[in-house]
Amino acid sequence: MPHRKYERIPRATISRLAIYVQELEGMERQGVKVVSSEKLAVSCGVNPSQIRKDLAYFGEFGLRGVGYHVFELKEAIKQSLGLDRTWNVAVVGVGNLGRALLRHGVLRKRGFIIVGAFDCDPFKIGEEIGGLEVICSSKLPEKTRELNVEIGIITTPAERAQRAVNYLLEAGIKGIVNFAPARIKTPPNVAVEYVDFIHHLFSVAFRITQSQAKGLI
Amino acid sequence: MPHRKYERIPRATISRLAIYVQELEGMERQGVKVVSSEKLAVSCGVNPSQIRKDLAYFGEFGLRGVGYHVFELKEAIKQSLGLDRTWNVAVVGVGNLGRALLRHGVLRKRGFIIVGAFDCDPFKIGEEIGGLEVICSSKLPEKTRELNVEIGIITTPAERAQRAVNYLLEAGIKGIVNFAPARIKTPPNVAVEYVDFIHHLFSVAFRITQSQAKGLI
DNA sequence: AAAAGATTGTTAAAAATTTCACTATGCCCC
DNA sequence: GGGGCATAGTGAAATTTTTAACAATCTTTT
Known part of the structure; x- marks a missing residue:
């Protein structure tokens, strides 16, 4: 068989x-x-x-x-x-969303261990969130290798997403989950997933609009 | 044409x-x-x-x-x-994720106005987040109608998602965006979208695993 | 131990989606 | 203003994905 x-x-x-x-x-x-x-x-x-x-x-x-x-x-x-093991992940961008992920226990429960939190804002660097110290984004390549990060989670604003991605690529990252509302450029051997809840709101808005239009006919 | x-x-x-x-x-x-x-x-x-x-x-x-x-x-x-207008939305479940949404300006910028925040935890009720007072979930049907909510955003834990949905349905909601990691039951005329970033992490993990397996052959 | 009933694994058909290839049309330059 | 170039819109072909149908096989009953 x-x-x-x-x-x-x-x-x-x-x-x-x-x-x-x-x-x-x-x-x-x-x-x-x-x-x-x-x-x-x-x-x-x-x-x-x-x-x-x-x-x-x-x-x-x-x-x-x-x-x-x-x-x-x-x-x-x-x-x-491939979920019969744990995966080391890094969160890049410590805004509202990044913080929520760092505090949210679900990632760890699912075997995704957040081993690094990065941001380029000097006011955030050094802050401790969810047991992790926020590190300067420029140290990403170095730290990514050191911490053995396999998957990067991008939670920066759209305009800083590509820079964050570039840092991760430099360190030989294998996969990226991008929450920033922007397309990113990566080589084909890197697995990329986009998470954009606004798109889902768009979709719901459209379907409501459509079903209401249909109702009028 | x-x-x-x-x-x-x-x-x-x-x-x-x-x-x-x-x-x-x-x-x-x-x-x-x-x-x-x-x-x-x-x-x-x-x-x-x-x-x-x-x-x-x-x-x-x-x-x-x-x-x-x-x-x-x-x-x-x-x-x-259908984005040439604004949409009133309610957030049900004020945990880490719900809070992030309430504070995150992007929804408003996109024309989705959060007009209500609901939770069933007595410690959270009355709290003010992002300019909104958290209201008891049991008041959902009443408030949903009063505030003219068209779209509900579910950010409760999985086990409370269906109850939140039922409240929203009771008030005649038209669409739901569900962040809770659970399938929900709704009538066919309600537009439902699922947002589950864990699934995207799964997908990335799988693709990394797969490409590594391929490399070994 | 044979027959009946249930439900998987799989092949084939159907449906949906994507891509190709071409036609129609608008702009720019001579 | 005619010819060449560029690019949208579109019908057909190719591909992918989903659904249906059925043979294989496991459990239970008699």
């Missing part, structure tokens, strides 16, 4: 896998032991075939006629995603 | 339009007056045809042989998305 591990895996599959993990954890908390693709699909708001297909990229985790063991499936997905 | 305004518009198109607006604003700041689909495509990291096709859903905004007027195109897209 040849696994498809070396097929290209759709980006959408990855984000759904994250949703499956989330829902499986919810089920685990509720004491559910076994779940079918049908039931999981309902709680994730997707098609059951979709789930089975998504999982097939990584292996066979179910039992025909039965379903999936909640705990085992969750672990299997997490392992497939 | 029949506009396609009443064709179903792909979700992906909407999120790209938000990117176009972002980049057009950047160009505006740099004094660029006119841009071609080719140039805009490069700065957004997409295909030029894609841009032209996305815009075609809403009308014709360009000038053949020339390109698009930066300011006019930006305005046209914003109008198409």
